[in-house]
Amino acid sequence: MTEFAADRLLLFGATGDLSRRKLLPSLCALDADGLLPEKLRIIGTARTEMDDAGFRDMARKALEEHLPAERRGGMAGFLNRLHYQPLDASTLEGFEDLAEKVGSIGEGSDTGVAIFLSTAPSLFGPTIEGLRHAGLAGENVRMCLEKPLGDDLESSRAINDAVADAFPEERIFRIDHYLGKETVQNLLALRFANILFEPIWNATYIDHVQITVAETVGLEGRVDFYDGAGALRDMVQNHMLQLLSLVAMEPPTGFGPTAIRDEKVKVLRALRPVKAGETVTGQYRAGAIGGQAVPGYDEELGRDSDTETFVAIKAHVDNWRWKGVPFYLRTGKRLPERVTEILVQFRCVPHSIFEGAGGPSPVATHPNHLLIGIQPEENITLALMAKVPGLDENGVSLREVPLEIAMPDAFVGQYRRIAYERLLLDLIKGDQTLFVRRDEVEAQWHWIDAIRAEWKAGNMTPRTYTAGSWGPSAAIGLIERDGVSWHE
Template structure:
């Protein structure tokens, strides 16, 4: 008889929203495609009291709600639910981890932990795992953000985790890095000859990174008001996108090479001056034809937390000297969109100008959501006999990932990240030195705000943010890709 595998995946916050929407559907997809060991046990834990059967019923309801209809295979669902077990845990009580260790049993052939918890519970949780013998050399731990809210608190959490685990065992999750298009950015740059020779200050005029949302607070009131747009989105996801866009070619596609190059970019970020940043907060307005309230009404109290931020920054190295990187992120904006726009320089001489031909700079648009595509905007001549002059028009060379790879299964980012965690592949996870470089840069911006000379500018919900955000690019003679 084959020895039953003693490897397990332990999910903290197993009855929470992230688990319902993302983790359980992702794990089911990996199970359905037979990408995880048939004997891998999945043990959920949270504060609420459930037995295995109740947790399976909870998981079944989540999968009924969030799995697409064509993925629901009753037989596979049943075998997936059989994998699930549950152990209640009050993570604030360090001595309550014994029962969890007992439930898990022998973990000597590998335990992967997905830890998504309130920042205040990080340290007791790590200490509890350590005392219960769940922090040995065969354990890997995936950490879901927020990991602290500034450099000091982030270092404290990282120190707490490092007391129980080596860096090779720690997987800091940034779910943006699990997105297919984000990895395609690397394929685009490093698998094609035509971009890399131009990918520098000689060929590129500027780079824009936009992550815009149409939603407001969505039930995260307390957390969001303490955090704000800069720390919620810019400090992590957007700086990671910037690092992948700007990094030098790594030696190899492996965790060390790629993360070494990203951290160099993050350390080379120039501190942002007060005139290079804009903070905003949404007021009442209309999003997609529906009227919505302002932030303070949504929150139920006055607050100067920013829901919009626009920043102009530079990467101070040879490759990017003089190329601005514009970042903007906000809630209740005109549309939901995540994209990287690389605008190339104008051609040095327009041979068509005497014939009326107007040129626009080429742009490469890498769209991450809601749709996924890579689009190169190039100039072409409109057909005709040109007696009234030459008309040049911008046309799109489109690589629609959805169409080009129509037969490939679309996977949510967490499928890849959970599988990488289970298999110990660190390439798409964030290393400690990256996190600390990100916080250092972000903390410097917040110090400028703390001096009190950066007012929060109002903008109407459903717009593209405050006028000052638009002026940030316009005064340099550039414009956002709206």
């Protein structure tokens, strides 16, 4: 953790979609809750020509559209924090004016500047060079990077090298907004604040783990980016591997950035290379979502493409705790519902004492499972077996009963926060715990690049699936070969 609290936040890409939908609403909500430093100034920059008043007007419209009214308390005060400086980051010209707008860095003081860089990857290098040229890369400046950080290991290393040339690792904050979600953080509390789970959180008691990230949307204006990335690089490389590492990590020595990230990277390095037959890819065709007809990927794109919009993977973590336990990953666009969840499936009881206790009808027992819902609903459900109440002359009847913790019900009065709120606040304070370290990113890319090489060697092309379905039928076969079904 760095030793200064930022009193200025510099937002690159401040007029873009991410800024309008997530960053500005998150910052306004933090301000309404009294969580932002009193003297924090927020300076936006982008190519768009506008002044402070124009930026504040744009921000006001974004807040009215994307932030609930009850979370906009004191919006006028928040808007007064905002300033703007136009900049073409591809050239050094203009960075001096930006530095003047930001003001003196104050080397060695207890305040400084936090920079949030949300630009095209091609601009990372020129932007870093411009910041250094203008004196905005000193010891009282920290840098936050929004994905995508490259499209393979080589390009990721090039970006990281460029950033590391101006900022040491302890001042680099690589963001994965899934780590800002309450339920993702609650996974750490569930595992390491309760004695109940850790003794059975291993291959002896867990049969398999499923991680699903399903989207109902299609391209949504991300045509060029998505067609160049696909589901594997857009979702698996970052969000899904972060979820997997939190599920599989060993207990860290403490709740701090070094301890937690050390354990996550061990998991990522223990991922077994995926073999032929352990992945399925798909691409959606025209269908219906929620009763509404939607076009196919090729129609939305306007041309043929072999980019996958769906991927299912059977992964293994080859270490003592998880040897032999499959991790089934599944993500895709134009699926029946929007849901992100983790299912931990426990093994069956070794011996059922209830066999024959139901008279002529056998008494069925089902293995317990833990379902962690991340979005759209944040909840935790533990499925247990229980006796059906009442007297039955034919014997005992059992039924699966859910024990559910719905976050809004468990914490009355707490509203759901935008994931970026937690992360922006930690960036301002200088806490790297929920950010991704360079060796994590490179371990993720190493595994992903091997999958893509396997696809290329096997001339693997996406299978088609109808929009509104759960992907290609081969994805069902991938998991059912092991006697398992996807949780739906």
